Amino acid sequence: MPWFRRKKAGILTTRDEQNEVPEGQWVKCPKTDEIINRRELEDNLLVFPSSGHHFGMSSHRYFDFLFDDGDYDLHDTHLRSVDRLNFEDRKPYTKRLQGALDDTGQNEAVQSATGTIGGQRVSMAAMDFSFIGGSMGSVVGEMVARAIKRATEQEIPLIVISQSGGARMMEGALSLMQMAKTSAHLTRLDDKGLPFISVLTHPTTGGVTASFSMLGDIHIAEPEALIGFAGPRVIKETIGSDLPEGFQRSEFLLEHGFLDMIVDRRQMRSRIAHLLDMLME
Amino acid sequence: MSDDQHLLDFERPLFELEEKLSEMRTLNQENQEDLSTEINALEERVEQLRESIYRNLTRWQRVQIARHPQRPYTLDHIEALTDGFVELHGDRTYGDDRAIVGGLATFKGGRYGYRDRTVMMMGHQKGRDTKERKYRRFGMPNPEGYRKAERLMQMAAKFNKPVVTLLDTPGAYPGMEAEERGQAEAIARNLFEMARLPVPIVVVVIGEGASGGALGVGVGDRILMLENSWYSVIAPESCSQILWRSWDYKEDAARALKLTAADLVDVGIVDDIVPEPVGGAHRNREATFAATGSAIASALQRLEPLDTQTLLDQRLAKFDSLGAYEEAEPMKASAGA
Numbered sequence: 001m002p003w004f005r006r007k008k009a010g011i012l013t014t015r016d017e018q019n020e021v022p023e024g025q026w027v028k029c030p031k032t033d034e035i036i037n038r039r040e041l042e043d044n045l046l047v048f049p050s051s052g053h054h055f056g057m058s059s060h061r062y063f064d065f066l067f068d069d070g071d072y073d074l075h076d077t078h079l080r081s082v083d084r085l086n087f088e089d090r091k092p093y094t095k096r097l098q099g100a101l102d103d104t105g106q107n108e109a110v111q112s113a114t115g116t117i118g119g120q121r122v123s124m125a126a127m128d129f130s131f132i133g134g135s136m137g138s139v140v141g142e143m144v145a146r147a148i149k150r151a152t153e154q155e156i157p158l159i160v161i162s163q164s165g166g167a168r169m170m171e172g173a174l175s176l177m178q179m180a181k182t183s184a185h186l187t188r189l190d191d192k193g194l195p196f197i198s199v200l201t202h203p204t205t206g207g208v209t210a211s212f213s214m215l216g217d218i219h220i221a222e223p224e225a226l227i228g229f230a231g232p233r234v235i236k237e238t239i240g241s242d243l244p245e246g247f248q249r250s251e252f253l254l255e256h257g258f259l260d261m262i263v264d265r266r267q268m269r270s271r272i273a274h275l276l277d278m279l280m281e
Numbered sequence: 282m283s284d285d286q287h288l289l290d291f292e293r294p295l296f297e298l299e300e301k302l303s304e305m306r307t308l309n310q311e312n313q314e315d316l317s318t319e320i321n322a323l324e325e326r327v328e329q330l331r332e333s334i335y336r337n338l339t340r341w342q343r344v345q346i347a348r349h350p351q352r353p354y355t356l357d358h359i360e361a362l363t364d365g366f367v368e369l370h371g372d373r374t375y376g377d378d379r380a381i382v383g384g385l386a387t388f389k390g391g392r393y394g395y396r397d398r399t400v401m402m403m404g405h406q407k408g409r410d411t412k413e414r415k416y417r418r419f420g421m422p423n424p425e426g427y428r429k430a431e432r433l434m435q436m437a438a439k440f441n442k443p444v445v446t447l448l449d450t451p452g453a454y455p456g457m458e459a460e461e462r463g464q465a466e467a468i469a470r471n472l473f474e475m476a477r478l479p480v481p482i483v484v485v486v487i488g489e490g491a492s493g494g495a496l497g498v499g500v501g502d503r504i505l506m507l508e509n510s511w512y513s514v515i516a517p518e519s520c521s522q523i524l525w526r527s528w529d530y531k532e533d534a535a536r537a538l539k540l541t542a543a544d545l546v547d548v549g550i551v552d553d554i555v556p557e558p559v560g561g562a563h564r565n566r567e568a569t570f571a572a573t574g575s576a577i578a579s580a581l582q583r584l585e586p587l588d589t590q591t592l593l594d595q596r597l598a599k600f601d602s603l604g605a606y607e608e609a610e611p612m613k614a615s616a617g618a
Contacts, residue, residue: 074611077611077612077613078608078609078610078611078612079606079607079608079609080606080607080608080609081605081606082605082606082607084548084605085537085538085539085548087537087538088537089520089524089525089530089533089534089537090524090525105612105613106612107609107612137604138603138604138605138606139604139606141604142604142606145601167492167493167514167515168514169514169515169520169523169524169538170537171514171605172513172514172537172538172539172540172544172548173512173513173514173538173539173540173544173545173548173550174548174550174603174604174605175514176492176493176496176513176514177496177550177600177603177604178603178604179469179472179493179496180472180476180496180499180500180600180603181600181601181603181604183469183472183473183476183500184472184473184476184477184500184596184597184600184601185597185601186473187473187476187477187597188597190473191477206493207492207493207514209465209469210464210465210466210468210469210472210493210497211468211469211472211493212469213465213469214463214465214466214469214470215469215470215473227465228460228464228465229453229455229459229460229464229465229468229493230453230455230456230459230460230464234455235455235456235457235460238454238455238456239456239457243457247457247460248460252461256461256462256463257463258463258466
């Protein structure tokens with residue numbers, strides 16, 4: 001079996017990184033092979049009840065369970081990526097974009113919302129791996145920047161839920177600059193003494209990890225999420241041997257001092273609410 | 282042909298013609314035979330060929346020039362453009378990364394209609410021979426490199442000195458230890474701290490500007506780029522490997538990525554292109570240093586009168602403006618998985 005396999009959306013995505021809930025009424029746990037009803041999994045925030053395996057989850061589902069009463073206002077869904085470079089590999093970028101738009105029903109790989117958590121109003125952005133690998137191009141950068149600005153202007157906390165393969169190649173240096181753009185806006189939030197809680201989910205790599213994801217006051221990761229700068233395959237090629245078990249996983253990052261805590265998705269809401277409560281007292 | 286010239290593949294026809302010309306000149310002198318008409322004609326052809334090669338460089342060819350083994354590196358620029366460079370080492374936490382160098386120096390701005398002044402100079406450093414390349418880790422920093430750079434920038438702020446950073450890296454080092462020590466966090470921290478550093482920052486891409494590894498010392502008020510350097514989100518070879526799933530499409534990838542200085546001016550990232558001598562920076566180092574020095578001088582001059590808040594607001598505005606998108610109908614929330 002090849003180490004990686006093509007994903008429907010198009011670009012190279014490791015099987016391991018996909019982590020989407022498979023189609024069908026019955027879902028098998030990738031860890032234990034146990035099978036449960038899809039409904040049961042969905043009621044459990046896509047976490048396998050017995051093994052605790054976290055399946056990937058969309059931005060909207062995060063919003064639904066994190067915001068009080070699942071009530072929130074979406075922002076900036078009118079922004080659309082454009083093919084500024086006329087980028088074409090085996091497929092034109094415009095086609096990839098349209099495909100992602102059709103498949104996800106979303107304008108981009110991040111969604112942005114405001115609402116309350118435990119009564120505290122927050123600005124939140126959550127990413128979607130299903131949209132071109134959660135890659136950050138101009139619109140993702142702009143939407144994250146606007147979510148930061150919204151927090152800064154309204155003097156409310158910021159929460160970003162990351163899930164990304166990194167910067168989007170098809171926008172060249174413009175996508176690289178989104179790292180600088182988002183990080184620069186965070187300085188203004190910081191100047192105002194407002195909290196930024198960064199939640200890292202599986203997988204968060206490349207330019208997203210190397211910018212806003214690692215700039216939180218508090219870093220929370222879901223269990224066993226792949227989090228790193230370089231992808232495992234590249235590192236493997238560099239060192240010429242296999243990587244140790246658990247390398248670049250949440251538990252590894254916690255051990256090395258880059259996370260404050262690992263939180264099971266089922267406790268995420270109460271943990272964030274508690275932290276906000278203390279920080280905004 | 283001599284190997285130490287490090288001819289690039291596309292330069293070969295020109296080199297062959299030049300060889301022929303020099304043979305003819307020798308013949309002309311030795312044999313007392315008058316070949317001046319032929320020589321003149323050949324000289325013209327050489328010039329034409331030179332023009333047509335270097336005026337129409339493809340993006341991939343520029344990448345090759347940017348990686349030329351004789352291209353001036355960071356320490357060459359520092360030596361030429363400054364006096365009394367004192368290198369400062371270490372991140373005060375883990376170690377000293379040799380892929381990034383930095384220190385205090387007197388920038389000889391007086392030569393370029395500005396003034397001599399102390400600056401904090403830093404940049405990625407590549408090695409010239411095999412041993413030195415390994416010593417410099419091919420110009421690919423570990424987290425300590427970024428943290429050292431950040432330490433030196435904070436020092437520059439403390440003593441109110443401008444910062445000049447020179448970018449020349451094939452990328453941040455993708456090793457196990459780099460991940461253990463937080464490569465991503467180190468780069469992210471620099472983007473954040475550079476965005477609010479209260480002194481002017483001038484960034485010059487002098488060779489390769491590969492991805493976050495370059496940007497990690499690349500946030501500033503003025504972004505300059507040498508004519509034959511490249512800067513993008515990924516190296517063409519890696520892009521080829523990922524999008525074409527083969528290493529063979531590096532030229533297509535270079536074209537698609539739009540990674541040259543002119544391309545980056547086009548999208549508003551680069552403020553000024555630093556012209557290089559015909560054939561590339563290594564063909565005439567003095568001319569390269571003069572052009573680079575002059576560009577840095579005018580950037581510093583331009584930033585000098587700005588008060589700190591204006592400087593920082595303009596820096597934020599510059600990066601805030603980068604990106605290409607359009608507005609359309611808002612999309613409704615969907616209930617996907």
